[in-house]
Amino acid sequence: MGWIAAVAVPAVSVAASLPYWLPGAVVALRVRIFAWINGEEGVPVPGGLVGTDAFRQVYAHPAADGRSRGAALSDLFWYWLAPGPEVHQEHLEPGPRYEEVARSTREILTGLDREGWAALVSRRAGPLLDALPGDRTTLVRLRDLMMPLWAEVYYELVFAEPCPAEARDLIVANADDVVSALKCTRLRHMGRRDRLTRYLARRIAEGAAPDALPASLTAREQGYYLQGAFFNTAVVQMSEAMAHLLLAIAAHPEVQQRLRADPDDSAYLDRVIDEALRLYPLFGVAHRITSAEIAVDGATIPAGSVLLFNYAEYQHAGLSDADRFDPDRWLRVSARDINHIPFGVSANRPCPARGIAPIGMRVAAREVLRRFTLSSSASHTRSLPSRGPCLLTPLDAAARTGIPQALRLPLLRQRDRWEGLGRSIVQLVLGSYMVWDARRQRLCQKYFASQEAGQ
Numbered sequence: 001m002g003w004i005a006a007v008a009v010p011a012v013s014v015a016a017s018l019p020y021w022l023p024g025a026v027v028a029l030r031v032r033i034f035a036w037i038n039g040e041e042g043v044p045v046p047g048g049l050v051g052t053d054a055f056r057q058v059y060a061h062p063a064a065d066g067r068s069r070g071a072a073l074s075d076l077f078w079y080w081l082a083p084g085p086e087v088h089q090e091h092l093e094p095g096p097r098y099e100e101v102a103r104s105t106r107e108i109l110t111g112l113d114r115e116g117w118a119a120l121v122s123r124r125a126g127p128l129l130d131a132l133p134g135d136r137t138t139l140v141r142l143r144d145l146m147m148p149l150w151a152e153v154y155y156e157l158v159f160a161e162p163c164p165a166e167a168r169d170l171i172v173a174n175a176d177d178v179v180s181a182l183k184c185t186r187l188r189h190m191g192r193r194d195r196l197t198r199y200l201a202r203r204i205a206e207g208a209a210p211d212a213l214p215a216s217l218t219a220r221e222q223g224y225y226l227q228g229a230f231f232n233t234a235v236v237q238m239s240e241a242m243a244h245l246l247l248a249i250a251a252h253p254e255v256q257q258r259l260r261a262d263p264d265d266s267a268y269l270d271r272v273i274d275e276a277l278r279l280y281p282l283f284g285v286a287h288r289i290t291s292a293e294i295a296v297d298g299a300t301i302p303a304g305s306v307l308l309f310n311y312a313e314y315q316h317a318g319l320s321d322a323d324r325f326d327p328d329r330w331l332r333v334s335a336r337d338i339n340h341i342p343f344g345v346s347a348n349r350p351c352p353a354r355g356i357a358p359i360g361m362r363v364a365a366r367e368v369l370r371r372f373t374l375s376s377s378a379s380h381t382r383s384l385p386s387r388g389p390c391l392l393t394p395l396d397a398a399a400r401t402g403i404p405q406a407l408r409l410p411l412l413r414q415r416d417r418w419e420g421l422g423r424s425i426v427q428l429v430l431g432s433y434m435v436w437d438a439r440r441q442r443l444c445q446k447y448f449a450s451q452e453a454g455q
């Protein structure tokens with residue numbers, strides 16, 4: 001029987017250790033497979049050619065202005081953002097069409113003043129949160145919890161009327177499909193996205209759309225524009241940002257206690273938001289294609305280069321405790337002192353929602369904190385493919401039933417680790433397929449080739 005123990009004991013310990021090392025190994029393999037299928041392209045910034053010190057200078061350079069044309073990487077982004085990536089503001093080349101689209105986005109986003117915006121978020125958050133069980137702890141995925149809220153909020157901002165349940169469900173299905181494909185946890189389901197496209201086309205045909213829509217776009221393109229900027233990007237980014245913020249609060253009881261002790265301390269809540277956006281920037285890498293040479297640090301970046309601005313690396317650089325979640329660091333430093341660009345750089349197409357997004361986050365966080373204690377032992381990474389598992393316990397729960405509280409966090413940790421193991425393999429397989437499929441479809445390259453042929 002000794003041989004059984006000799007085989008079984010190491011096998012069991014290897015199996016038990018899998019969740020600790022395999023996901024990391026699979027991620028490394030995924031990166032290599034992506035590079036192999038997609039081809040290595042681009043100048044990493046910061047990197048060998050451009051250091052951290054010159055990061056902003058190069059990002060803000062007028063020649064760092066190409067958005068899609070000329071980068072193989074664009075085929076992948078267009079694939080993930082379809083339908084209508086050719087009119088998505090983020091991916092439009094500079095020029096009159098971009099200016100017109102950006103103006104529409106600005107107009108829609110500023111349709112409400114700050115008070116009106118805060119009131120809208122609060123009005124929509126209340127009923128959604130009140131629908132959660134009020135007498136026991138619930139396990140939620142924070143990203144999923146937040147999506148219906150932002151779907152309703154952005155619908156109301158765009159159409160200036162309350163969001164019907166049908167529209168909310170279509171928007172959530174669309175946004176969830178995009179972000180799940182981006183994180184390679186699921187394949188694209190164009191059917192889910194097309195249902196929203198059809199709904200928006202109908203609303204535009206009925207004349208319900210805002211006046212601010214870009215007038216030079218066809219009705220079909222206007223629908224794609226709304227779908228891309230508001231019912232994909234806005235909903236996904238706000239849900240992701242809130243998932244990071246709430247998960248960080250859940251994992252730091254001292255921060256949560258302080259927020260709850262003085263709910264009107266906006267300055268502290270803003271520091272917590274800044275810190276969440278510093279540690280978990282929503283953009284992994286933003287890319288630009290150079291339209292002319294850029295001279296920097298004695299070197300020259302040739303025209304046509306694909307610059308890959310790595311947010312996480314930049315925001316971590318220069319801090320000895322960059323991995324620590326410390327909202328009070330913002331008492332010692334300001335965004336100007338450290339490398340902090342959560343909404344991009346102002347000289348080169350920054351986020352048009354940079355003014356209202358933090359206000360919305362503040363209001364939504366307060367609505368959650370007023371109702372629930374948050375706790376989580378799930379791992380917290382920048383890409384957060386787990387969607388942020390978190391326990392919500394009503395503050396005024398009269399009776400708590402089910403699993404004893406003390407066991408919940410260790411159980412959640414184990415569950416999260418084993419889920420992470422399975423998910424990393426799914427991401428490897430689906431990610432490799434989508435990179436291959438996007439390369440095959442060449443949406444971006446074909447679009448520009450047809451534009452040139454038509455000229």
Ligand code: HEM
Nearest residue numbers: 089090229234237241282286342343344349350351353357
């Ligand atoms: C906390 C939430 C958000 C964060 C952290 C964020 C972050 C960013 C960043 C870093 C960029 C610049 C990327 C680059 O340089 O290529 C960007 C661009 C953009 N964001 Fe946001 N974003 C958020 C919410 C939103 C919302 C609510 C909208 C609503 C429409 C939005 C729409 C856009 C658009 C359209 C662009 C492209 C801008 C352009 O190229 O002109 N974002 N965002």
